[in-house]
Amino acid sequence: MKRLFDALNRFDFRQRYDLVVLISVAMAGMLIVASLYFAAYQYTSNYTRQYWKAYTLTFANSVKYSVILHATTVSQDIVQTYAGDRNVLKASVFESPHALIASSNHKAFACHLPASPIVQTQVRNSDDAWCFYAPLYQDDDYLGYVELVVSKQDLDGFMRQIVLVSGFIVMAALVILFLLVRRFSGIFTAPLLEIVTALTNVSLGIRGHRVNFQGPPDMQRVSADFNDMLAKIERNEQILEQCVTDRTSELKIALDGSRAANRYKNQIMTLVSHEMKTPLHGIGAYLELIQAALPQTVEFDLCRSFHANALERTRDLNELINKVLIHGKLEANKVELNQETIDIKALMEQCAAKLAPALASNRNRLSLTGEPGMMTIDAEVLRHIVGNLLSNACKFTADGDIQLSWRHENASAIIQVRDSGCGIPSEYQQLIFEPFWQADMSLTREHGGHGLGLSITKRFIELLGGSISVYSEPGTGSLFTVKIPWQ
The missing domain is CATH 3.30.565.10 (Histidine kinase-like ATPase, C-terminal domain)
Structure with a gap:
């Protein structure tokens, strides 16, 4: 299966189209011929069987009286008369149950004698012949039966002729149809091949390719519209390329700015960590020393209150700086x-x-x-x-x-x-x-x-x-x- 697909991939669009049409036409032809064969065979077979069934009944009526009179010579003459048809292989007359009275041919054929008495008309089928049986009655008395073996050779020959003639006619018609379809397929597949080629060039970045459809005004209008579309695609590609270039430049500028901002942020973090926390710790320490040195008298209550507030604000500022530093470390994933x-x-x-x-x-x-x-x-x-x-x-x-x-x-x-x-x-x-x-x-x-x-x-x-x-x-x-x- 894989090799089949690989072989199909080597064909272009038109060759694949013609191959599909050829396979479809061939399958349609075989189906038509097979349908004709089976329809003709059924009809002809049924008609032939009905004919020979009536022929067997006539044979039974002709030989019945000679059987009644036990006139064996007359029965043999009647058998020979009916066996004179070139399609009759054998004609026989039997008394009940299977006693042979007269026969045109004593050779055995594919149809074997039935085990039970023949009380109604029967047909037995084999590959090469039909065996027809008809009972013999005198009023209600059962006398025996007749056998007629008919060859299928003429029917098979007739069917072969039907198959050959119908097959030749159907195939000739289908070949003409295929040639016509293949001729007109070029009108439709050629533009598609040109479109595929143009789109392939567009995907590869090759510009300037245009199509030229030959045919009625509708096809020429399609050609003009498709060429307009190709031109718009090329213009849009040029605009897009310019936009990409401009956007790339903007992103480069933004990236440089981000890197500069990141360096600046690192410098600020260093400044906050070393240059601001150190003096802040010094201020807090001096405020604590001053607060401890103030006399515990009423005159210095206001000073102690101011120092306590200043020391509290110093601690708040230190806490804020610590949180800014922690937030910066978390943002930088350095915790x-x-x-x-x-x-x-x-x-x-x-x-x-x-x-x-x-x-x-x-x-x-x-x-x-x-x-x-x-x-x-x-x-x-x-x-x-x-x-x-x-x-x-x-x-x-x-x-x-x-x-x-x-x-x-x-x-x-x-x-x-x-x-x-x-x-x-x-x-x-x-x-x-x-x-x-x-x-x-x-x-x-x-x-x-x-x-x-x-x-x-x-x-x-x-x-x-x-x-x-x-x-x-x-x-x-x-x-x-x-x-x-x-x-």
Whole structure:
């Protein structure tokens, strides 16, 4: 089969078309000849059998009286008379059950005598002859039967002549039809071959090829329209190439700008990390020394208050710089996990203890729910996640309750932080994890912050292979659920 397809692939479109037409015509011719043969054979065979069946009945009526009179010589003469037809191979007369009275030929033929008496007209068929049987009756008395063996030679010869003549006529007609179809196929296949050649050149990038269809005005109009299409394709290719060139130049410029911005960002990160944190630590240290040196008298209460505020702002600035640095490392995929085995309850208690000043500031109450359990994880990352969620809950809750709970469930640690604060509108619940985003972006917003906390928290959770979700209703509080693998 593969070799056949390979051979067909070597032909062009017109040759394939002619081959398909030739095969179709040949199959149609064979079907027509076969149909004619079977129709003629059935008709002729039935007609011939009916003729010889009537002939056998006539033979039976002719010999019946000689059988009644037991005139064997007369019966033999009648048998010879009916056997005179050149198609009759044998004519015989039998008494009941199978006693031979007279026969024109004592040779055996393909049709064997029936085992039971012949009481009605029968026909038995063989490859070369028919055997016809007809009973002999005198009133209701059964006398015997006659046998007539008829050759099929004339019928077979007649059928061969029909096949030869009809086959010759049909094949001659089909050859003429094929030649006509092949002649007219060139009118249709030639334009298709030209179209295929033109499209092949277009796919290879060869321009300038045009088609020229010969024929009626319709074909010439198709040729003109196709050439117009080729011209438009070539113009569009030129425009597209120019657009690709321009876009490539723009992308190169953008890439260079991105590389420059990346270098600039790295320089800023270095500046923030080394040139800003060092003096900031110095300022904080000096403020702490000055605050400790101030006398504990009423006259210096205002100074101590100013120093305390300045020191708090210094710590806020340091925290902001740390979060910017962490966010930059996360964006650059430079955060590496340091796995260690910890007691999750002890870590949760540490995070709660660190939140004590913020709880006192907003007059909130914190409750912890969970059992001790050992797990292997980056403790600093987990501490940052829990601490940020608690800090956010405390910041947006006043005179309320905050609940921190954890549990071990299906090889995962489920950590939940619930608060009774202001809540988050549904349209903002997915935006809160975007960096530098806050529900109130105005300079006069009630709650401070820089919008990096939850973004960093989500990136840390994903780094641990976990997920975070939020459920909140405005005015009733929020519930943050963290799910991370328990190892």
